[in-house]
Amino acid sequence: MDWGEINLKNEVILEAVGLKKYFPIETGFLKKSIEYVHAIDTVNIKVNKGEALGIVGESGCGKSTLAQVLVNIYSPTEGKIFFEGVDVSPKAARNSLGFKKNIQMVFQDPFWSLNPRKMVRDIIMEPLKVHRIVEYECFDTEIERLMDMVGIGKKRMFSYPHEFSGGERQRIAIARALAARPKLVILDEPTSSIDTLSQAEILNLLIELRDEFNLSYILISHDLSVVHFLSDRLAVMYLGKIVEIGKTETVFNLMYHPYTQALMKAIPLISSNGTVQNIEALEGNVPSAINPPKGCRFHTRCYKCQEICRNKEPELREFEDGHFAACHFANQS
Ligand SMILES: Nc1ncnc2c1ncn2[C@@H]1O[C@H](COP(=O)(O)OP(=O)(O)O)[C@@H](O)[C@H]1O
Ligand code: SF4
Numbered sequence: 455m456d457w458g459e460i461n462l463k464n465e466v467i468l469e470a471v472g473l474k475k476y477f478p479i480e481t482g483f484l485k486k487s488i489e490y491v492h493a494i495d496t497v498n499i500k501v502n503k504g505e506a507l508g509i510v511g512e513s514g515c516g517k518s519t520l521a522q523v524l525v526n527i528y529s530p531t532e533g534k535i536f537f538e539g540v541d542v543s544p545k546a547a548r549n550s551l552g553f554k555k556n557i558q559m560v561f562q563d564p565f566w567s568l569n570p571r572k573m574v575r576d577i578i579m580e581p582l583k584v585h586r587i588v589e590y591e592c593f594d595t596e597i598e599r600l601m602d603m604v605g606i607g608k609k610r611m612f613s614y615p616h617e618f619s620g621g622e623r624q625r626i627a628i629a630r631a632l633a634a635r636p637k638l639v640i641l642d643e644p645t646s647s648i649d650t651l652s653q654a655e656i657l658n659l660l661i662e663l664r665d666e667f668n669l670s671y672i673l674i675s676h677d678l679s680v681v682h683f684l685s686d687r688l689a690v691m692y693l694g695k696i697v698e699i700g701k702t703e704t705v706f707n708l709m710y711h712p713y714t715q716a717l718m719k720a721i722p723l724i725s726s727n728g729t730v731q732n733i734e735a736l737e738g739n740v741p742s743a744i745n746p747p748k749g750c751r752f753h754t755r756c757y758k759c760q761e762i763c764r765n766k767e768p769e770l771r772e773f774e775d776g777h778f779a780a781c782h783f784a785n786q787s
């Protein structure tokens with residue numbers, strides 16, 4: 455498979471090719487030397503129209519950086535981004551209103567992402583104005599429609615973010631994202647800061663909205679049960695790289711990469727008496743992204759590690775149709 459090829463027949467909405475984001479940091483005596491955090495390091499992804507791509511991995515593996523490069527909060531250090539087949543890698547293309555309208559982001563904590571000094575009406579109105587979605591006279595009708603869509607009573611449009619619960623604030627953030635009528639929504643840990651019941655309601659709402667508006671999603675979470683619920687395909691990230699990607703069910707069933715296996719084993723289980731327990735916590739810490747391990751980045755924590763793993767970086771290889779894993783011993787037990 456050629457990652458660089460744009461396949462319009464499959465209706466690819468977004469494609470990233472060889473994407474890198476390195477953050478420079480000053481280190482050493484008098485902060486004279488510059489080192490780089492390799493936050494994302496040669497990532498290739500495709501998202502099809504109407505599809506939800508889940509991205510999972512431990513904290514610090516580069517999920518949020520990837521999202522922020524894709525929505526143009528950060529410029530990539532290297533690599534190309536295509537939206538509906540058009541190269542939007544040049545800054546001017548990513549800064550265009552058309553691109554900004556089509557790709558919207560919902561952040562982890564709606565408390566920080568919603569301006570506390572603005573009423574909900576003004577928060578949702580902003581994208582309507584910027585992207586000229588409806589005429590001025592229709593703003594309130596459109597805001598009411600959006601609030602209704604996410605299950606918040608329209609009378610509350612004159613309230614401020616602090617007057618809502620965490621789950622309700624996240625619904626408002628979703629309404630604001632959808633106000634622009636985007637084609638792709640990137641959700642970065644959308645349910646991590648809200649209670650379990652609201653989490654389930656938000657995930658169901660996202661499914662309904664996707665079906666109604668043929669939306670595509672990139673859903674980022676450290677929580678495998680969240681991505682399992684919503685994603686058609688799943689990418690597993692480790693230390694800035696995708697180590698396994700494929701259909702969600704296939705990744706869950708086959709778990710070719712030892713890191714995917716370790717993540718699965720660390721899923722919290724609910725026992726019969728209602729207590730939550732991990733069957734096996736992931737051992738060791740994620741190594742520094744400033745000096746990532748040579749060879750396979752997972753070798754310092756991998757039970758299968760052999761000499762080759764310390765020296766040669768494994769490439770993403772295709773095992774089944776569209777199922778890739780980056781491990782020298784992926785299909786060997
Ligand atoms: N603005 C930044 N400057 C320097 N390093 C950063 C910055 N943002 C993120 N990082 C680093 O990049 C790596 C990936 O972070 P992040 O994308 O937030 O991971 P995740 O979302 O998976 O937890 C981490 O090592 C983090 O410390
Ligand atoms: S390449 Fe080696 S160290 Fe890396 S995941 Fe595979 S077996 Fe483990």
Ligand SMILES: [Mg+2]
Binds near residue numbers: 518
């Ligand atoms: Mg994050």
